[in-house]
Amino acid sequence: MSHSTQTSTITNMKIDFEAVFLSVIFALMLWLGMGVMMDHQLSHDKPYAFLASDAFQHEVRVEGIKLDGSYKYEPFFYAGGHKDIIGHYMPIMYHLAVQLSNLTGVQTYDTLYFIIFLLGISSVIVFYFVVARFNKPIAILSVPIALLLFSIKGSYVGFIFGNWGAITGLSFLACSFWAMANIDLKYSFALIGIFFSATILGHSSEFIYLLGILIMYAFVKYLSKQLTIQKIKTLAISFVIMVIVSAYFLVIFYYTFYQIARMSFEVITTTGVGAILTFTDFGWIILGLGALGFLLSFKFLSEPNSEAIIFGYAILLAGLTNFIGQERAFNIRFFWPVFLAVFFGIGLYFILKTLLKKVTVLHALLLSIALIFFIVFAFEFTKAPVPGIMTTEAWQMFSYIKDKTPIDSRVYFMCEENTAANSIYGNAGREGYFCMRGKDHDNYVSNKLFNGSVPAYMLYGAFLTHKISLFSAPESYEPLIGQDNICNFDYAVYSAYTSSKDWLDYNNIIADRLTKSGWKIEFQNRFYAVLKNPNKGGDCLAAASQ
């Protein structure tokens, strides 16, 4: 090959405007969703932008998996000290975060956050390709709506409050849609099977919805005489692959999360925590165009390559199943800006077509850029860094306990602000118990009585199941929830990080009593003190409290 030919090869490469456009979308989403919030840093010196217990749950678990080298068992410090609790959360996101952390040296609390955003944003591009099979200008017009993932509270909450399993599951759900849309590719059963498996192992409840969506897809294809024997065969093989790959985890899922799934058909209108996405969050213009597109789309259902429309309808219906008792519908709604955008694109395309007669890719690109500006300026996005609830002082305290105390220590955390996000205590890397305020104990607090009894909630994940078998009922430990004696702990962590004067006074009473009884302060900073018990299991208090 001559030099001139090589040069000619390079200069012959055309600029792929679609690729440039998608790169801009990708970059913009990463900036708006993660960049600003994370203070434009990939690496932080403590867990950054962690805002809820769910987020800390994942942060604690991923670090435990890294330390243990596998997810066969839950990290003991997130399992009430037990070392044989079967790992029961959907594993994919954790393993990706640990791999990236091990390779780059970036901490798992940062790599996990990055992986979640990367998966979510990439799935937007993946679904773009599904829409593009139907009509490329419509796909280009639709994709800016996905920016609303990071503006509408009911979507963004999934990313920032720790619904990361759902984000992972939805991301691979988009990939499953892509694979189904490309079912005519040779050996597509491998792709479909892998993405189905990844949906289960990303977040199994999304897979439950996928089953329903698959039935709808098959029904529509059957009615439009496109459900060939080859397609049925491909889907069947995909299912077999999925069952084989996911079998081990499906058994765990069945005996854990599936057992607590709500089976009632009551209407659910709130999750109790976090915002819920509703139609009006899109604004009347986008909603109006989306409604127009929704109505116009019916006539295209029977066309080949209309999978994006089928999946759009299916996700819309799935997101409304809260009206038949399914709380997970609100998780599906996280990605309404992604999957329902096709209707907006169709609505806008038809209006353009009446004005222009022919809508080209160039028209769509230009209008899409204008749409991006409209969305960025008309909707609210995060404008400043969000450090989260992990203070420097708390991180110092957790780091001290993790690095300097014996690994089998039992630690009690006094009442404070972080009690509401109690998974945070897993950062101590020890068997932990935290104070949960309750009516009984409030009595002690208001009367300023301390006799050694403390409200102690065992820190653990969703389950304490240590034995699962296909041939017998699962076995679980009982969690310790209730009162315990402070003398049963190796360490007590005093906290001044509370807005309640009553609890601050009470913590001071406890700390004063402990220090007078010989408990040694091994670590102290502005908000926290770590006190070591001189007589664990014995009489560790100098005199009875009155």
Add this chain to the structure above:
Amino acid sequence: MQQHHNNHHSQHHQDSHHTLNPFKDEALRLLLSFAVFFIILSIVFKNSEIIVNLKVALGIYWLYVLPGFMIMLYWQKQLRFIERLFIGFMLGAAIMGIASYYLGIAGLSINYHHYVLPIILILLGVFLAFKSARNEDNKKQ
């Protein structure tokens, strides 16, 4: 209204005629995509040290993009580069996540997975790509 998939296929087939070495083209595009990804990370995470951004970019490509993209080479004739790039990333992430889970349970510590697994998947992708290319040659003959 309907976008025919054949348009993509015939366009890609025409593009192949203009390049003497489609794999070299792929490699150049992949390199360019890495450069774009690194630039994006450097802009979005402008307060991070550049070496951190570079490590993460390289890490993502080594762990997920490269393995997944190599497997997607099997469908080089049917799918465009940009589509294979993103699907490849998600496919790589899916396989790496699933395989890592089961390997960990089987006893191989996760601390080795980032070395071992990408190599296996890249070799698998190369094998599949050559198999696909050979099938094409056999069809032409």
